[in-house]
Amino acid sequence: MAENQRKPGSKLVLIGLIFPIILLIALDYSMNDKIANFGIDEINPRIANSALTAYILASTVLLGNMFFYGESRNRPLAPIFAMIIAVLVGILATIFFINQGPMLLEGNGSVRAQLVYNIAHTIVSVTALILSLLITLGMLFSTITHAPSKLTKTYMALEEE
Amino acid sequence: MLQAALLFWLPMGLIPFGVWFSQTKSSPQVKKIGTFLSLIGLFFVLASPWIVPESPSSAVGHLFGFIAGPCIMILIGLFKIAYSGNVPVGRLPSSDRYFGSVLFVIGITWLSLMHWWDITPTMSSGEVNPYWLIFLPNFVLSLSSISLAGGLAMLAFGDSRQSESKYLFAMSLVSFVFLLCAMNYDSSNVSSNEFREYVWLSIADIIGIAIGSILAILSFALVIFVYEKSLPKPNSITAPTEDELSAVSKVIAENIGGEE
Numbered sequence: 330m331a332e333n334q335r336k337p338g339s340k341l342v343l344i345g346l347i348f349p350i351i352l353l354i355a356l357d358y359s360m361n362d363k364i365a366n367f368g369i370d371e372i373n374p375r376i377a378n379s380a381l382t383a384y385i386l387a388s389t390v391l392l393g394n395m396f397f398y399g400e401s402r403n404r405p406l407a408p409i410f411a412m413i414i415a416v417l418v419g420i421l422a423t424i425f426f427i428n429q430g431p432m433l434l435e436g437n438g439s440v441r442a443q444l445v446y447n448i449a450h451t452i453v454s455v456t457a458l459i460l461s462l463l464i465t466l467g468m469l470f471s472t473i474t475h476a477p478s479k480l481t482k483t484y485m486a487l488e489e490e
Numbered sequence: 491m492l493q494a495a496l497l498f499w500l501p502m503g504l505i506p507f508g509v510w511f512s513q514t515k516s517s518p519q520v521k522k523i524g525t526f527l528s529l530i531g532l533f534f535v536l537a538s539p540w541i542v543p544e545s546p547s548s549a550v551g552h553l554f555g556f557i558a559g560p561c562i563m564i565l566i567g568l569f570k571i572a573y574s575g576n577v578p579v580g581r582l583p584s585s586d587r588y589f590g591s592v593l594f595v596i597g598i599t600w601l602s603l604m605h606w607w608d609i610t611p612t613m614s615s616g617e618v619n620p621y622w623l624i625f626l627p628n629f630v631l632s633l634s635s636i637s638l639a640g641g642l643a644m645l646a647f648g649d650s651r652q653s654e655s656k657y658l659f660a661m662s663l664v665s666f667v668f669l670l671c672a673m674n675y676d677s678s679n680v681s682s683n684e685f686r687e688y689v690w691l692s693i694a695d696i697i698g699i700a701i702g703s704i705l706a707i708l709s710f711a712l713v714i715f716v717y718e719k720s721l722p723k724p725n726s727i728t729a730p731t732e733d734e735l736s737a738v739s740k741v742i743a744e745n746i747g748g749e750e
Contacts (some may be wrong), residue, residue: 337646345639349666350631350693357673357686367687372694379698380705387706393510398714407720411713415706445499449550452502453621454695456554457628460561464633465640467568468661472654474575475587 374433379454381426382447385419386455392416423447494545498538502550504531539614549613553621556611560600567593601629605672610679618679627685627692630665630672637662 392412399405427433427440437443504527511524534541536558538551570590574582604610605626611619641658644651673686730738 337642339646342639342642342646345642346635349634349638349662350696353631353666353669353689354693356670357689360674361686364683364687364690367690371687372690375691375694376698376701379695380702381698383699383702384705385702387703388709390506391706391710393506395710395713396510397513405717408713408717411717412710415709415713419706445547449547449621450624450695451699453550453553453624454628454692454699457625458632458696458699461629461633461636463565464568465636465658465661467565467572468637468657469640469644469654471568471571471575472657473651474572474577476576476651476654478576 371435374435377426378433378435378443378447379451381419381423382451383455385416385423386448386451388412388416388419494542494547497534497541498545498547498551501531501534504528505535507531543614549619549621552613553611553619553625556604556619556622557601557625560597560604563593563597563600567591567595567597602668605680606677608678610677612679623680623684623688624692624695626672627669627689628695630669631689631692632696634662634665634669637665 392409392415395409395412399409423444424440427443434443435446437446508524508526508528508531512521512528514520514524535551536555538545538548539555542548567590570582570586571594572590573580574584574587574590604622611622613619637658641655641662644655644658648654669689672680672682673689674682676682677685
């Protein structure tokens with residue numbers, strides 16, 4: 330019971346995900362000066378572009394998943410059609426917001442150039458995220474497979490008793 | 491423009507398209523075609539700096555070509571370490587643990603030196619590949635966050651995993667220190683101020699990707715929920731009779747149980 334109380338909760342795991350980001354922001358603010366010609370006007374368009382593009386790419390991947398979901402449901406067209414609409418809403422929203430002026434253009438000359446840049450940018454970012462996830466999972470799995478077996482330990486303890 | 495669409499974006503689209511088809515269970519032939527399409531797509535993306543050098547998007551292929559070596563070494567290294575341990579099936583010889591560790595260390599060092607040394611991915615114009623400056627902060631920052639969360643998850647959901655979680659905490663700390671150093675000291679090709687700018691943008695990127703992905707998952711869940719709710723309830727069958735129940739009880743009694 331006492332051992333269980335010392336265990337971190339699942340909320341702490343979620344906090345662990347954002348803790349390095351918050352710490353990095355705090356340290357950079359306290360250690361360094363403001364970056365010249367860089368501020369919230371550069372950060373906000375990146376968040377918006379990234380969110381819109383991630384929505385389009387993720388819903389396109391999920392559209393593929395919907396195709397396999399259909400394999401177990403006699404291939405109904407309704408959910409695939411609904412997911413296509415969800416993807417189209419994302420694309421149209423992106424085009425609409427980028428068309429509103431230089432707000433989301435991030436230095437690109439046209440809507441098409443910004444769209445292509447957004448997709449390339451998100452592919453690279455997602456690749457980085459997937460690689461870091463694979464490394465963490467690989468390390469986690471490696472440490473577990475090289476740890477002494479808990480079953481053997483329990484068995485030895487029971488044998489000694 | 492058309493050349494870039496045909497020789498870069500079409501093959502790039504073929505990669506997920508091929509992966510989807512390679513996952514299908516209904517036909518082995520479709521599976522093979524899917525794998526083949528993915529490989530063809532990957533080949534064209536990696537060859538894009540030579541095939542469509544004038545397209546700015548080919549910088550993505552250039553980056554993937556540069557990071558392919560260390561990434562493959564890291565992943566193969568981890569695979570060899572993991573499968574040379576206590577796994578029930580497919581166990582590798584214990585010497586693979588050392589070989590895997592060497593591959594992992596070389597891969598990580600190679601990626602680090604790509605920032606600090608003169609082997610930074612540089613375009614033919616002499617400029618640092620702009621996508622490298624997006625990839626590296628995203629990779630290191632997410633590695634620090636995910637490793638920390640992974641270590642905490644081991645403690646939260648595992649049983650006496652303190653010693654094993656230390657490796658993940660160490661990885662999180664090392665990547666965090668790497669970021670801090672890169673934000674305060676110039677490397678041979680990237681100034682610390684430029685890197686700081688890209689770290690801030692990568693934080694914005696990670697927030698945006700999280701928001702976009704959550705919205706996509708929610709819309710996917712909503713579509714499935716609405717569709718499943720619209721389905722008619724399955725027809726109920728009549729309850730089993732006394733004879734059927736006794737026959738089933740007899741079969742169960744004959745097949746379960748054991749000697750005391």
